[in-house]
Amino acid sequence: MANQRLIEVSHYTFEYPDGTLALSDVNLDIYENQFIALIGQNGSGKTTLAKSLNGLLKPTSGYVKIDSLDTREKGTTKKIVTKVGYVFQNPDHQLFNNTIEKEIAYGPNNIGLSQAEVKERVEEAARVCGVEQSLFHEHPFFLTKGLRQRVAIASILAMRPKTIIVDEPTTGQDLRQSLEVMNFLRDLWENQGHTVIIITHEMNIVASYAQRCIVLTKGKLVLDGTTREVFSQPDILAEAFVKPPQITRLAQAFPDYGFPKDTLAVEELYQSFQNVVKKAQ
Ligand SMILES: Nc1ncnc2c1ncn2[C@@H]1O[C@H](COP(=O)(O)OP(=O)(O)OP(=O)(O)O)[C@@H](O)[C@H]1O
Numbered sequence: 001m002a003n004q005r006l007i008e009v010s011h012y013t014f015e016y017p018d019g020t021l022a023l024s025d026v027n028l029d030i031y032e033n034q035f036i037a038l039i040g041q042n043g044s045g046k047t048t049l050a051k052s053l054n055g056l057l058k059p060t061s062g063y064v065k066i067d068s069l070d071t072r073e074k075g076t077t078k079k080i081v082t083k084v085g086y087v088f089q090n091p092d093h094q095l096f097n098n099t100i101e102k103e104i105a106y107g108p109n110n111i112g113l114s115q116a117e118v119k120e121r122v123e124e125a126a127r128v129c130g131v132e133q134s135l136f137h138e139h140p141f142f143l144t145k146g147l148r149q150r151v152a153i154a155s156i157l158a159m160r161p162k163t164i165i166v167d168e169p170t171t172g173q174d175l176r177q178s179l180e181v182m183n184f185l186r187d188l189w190e191n192q193g194h195t196v197i198i199i200t201h202e203m204n205i206v207a208s209y210a211q212r213c214i215v216l217t218k219g220k221l222v223l224d225g226t227t228r229e230v231f232s233q234p235d236i237l238a239e240a241f242v243k244p245p246q247i248t249r250l251a252q253a254f255p256d257y258g259f260p261k262d263t264l265a266v267e268e269l270y271q272s273f274q275n276v277v278k279k280a281q
């Protein structure tokens with residue numbers, strides 16, 4: 001059976017109050033249990049789209065429906081935050097409580113859960129995000145940026161939303177922290193049935209983690225397919241100012257040798273290379 005549709009975006013157009021047209025006529029369906037990368041150059045509309053998928057921004061025209069809840073309708077916000085969580089591009093725009101514990105508990109408290117349930121969710125979210133309980137009474141302001149971001153992710157996870165959107169999960173993190181965050185997001189997708197949407201400029205991260213890739217250029221959706229399909233369209237990507245991973249570009253540079261143009265990993269290119277050598281012998 002096909003996976004259930006979680007979010008429907010139809011002819012979605014968004015204009016900021018100053019008249020900037022950030023998104024125009026975007027059509028998109030998000031399904032249960034997908035790992036999606038949303039990519040595109042600076043200013044292409046990724047953050048605007050992410051904030052539209054959880055009703056933070058309302059359409060200028062068109063609509064977004066989450067489990068059939070229309071974000072245009074009043075009174076849907078409280079239900080939507082339990083379905084789609086958005087982790088801000090800059091955690092400092094999200095964190096506003098004076099202790100880490102209050103920060104993570106804020107959402108669950110706000111939807112009226114019992115204190116026992118709030119406590120359980122806070123502890124679980126902190127544990128999976130690697131936020132130690134010894135830090136619970138610290139002010140988020142005094143943490144490193146990487147840790148602040150993990151607190152931001154924990155505060156969203158405590159709502160247990162089916163869809164979680166993380167805007168630039170690896171910015172400000174060192175390599176070890178980046179891998180930790182990414183592997184943790186992969187676990188949410190692979191083992192816990194969540195749909196994860198990441199926004200990133202790092203194409204190696206896209207190649208390693210995302211199954212599906214959506215490309216925006218100047219507010220328009222120009223590609224939407226499996227990561228392999230998307231990275232094998234160098235011309236459209238060039239127009240979107242997106243460079244596929246280096247290994248993909250290397251394979252694409254030698255089409256006559258039979259290197260697949262949707263190569264995503266060094267191991268794949270190595271295998272293709274061995275095949276070429278075998279044939280030549
Ligand atoms: N609050 C705002 N008011 C007016 N225009 C805005 C506002 N926020 C964003 N924009 C504009 O909307 C367009 C899309 O911006 P958005 O932040 O969605 O892009 P992005 O793809 O997330 O970029 P980045 O990769 O730099 O984060 C850009 O032209 C941007 O300047």
Ligand SMILES: [Mg+2]
Pocket residue numbers: 046047048089167
């Ligand atoms: Mg952005």
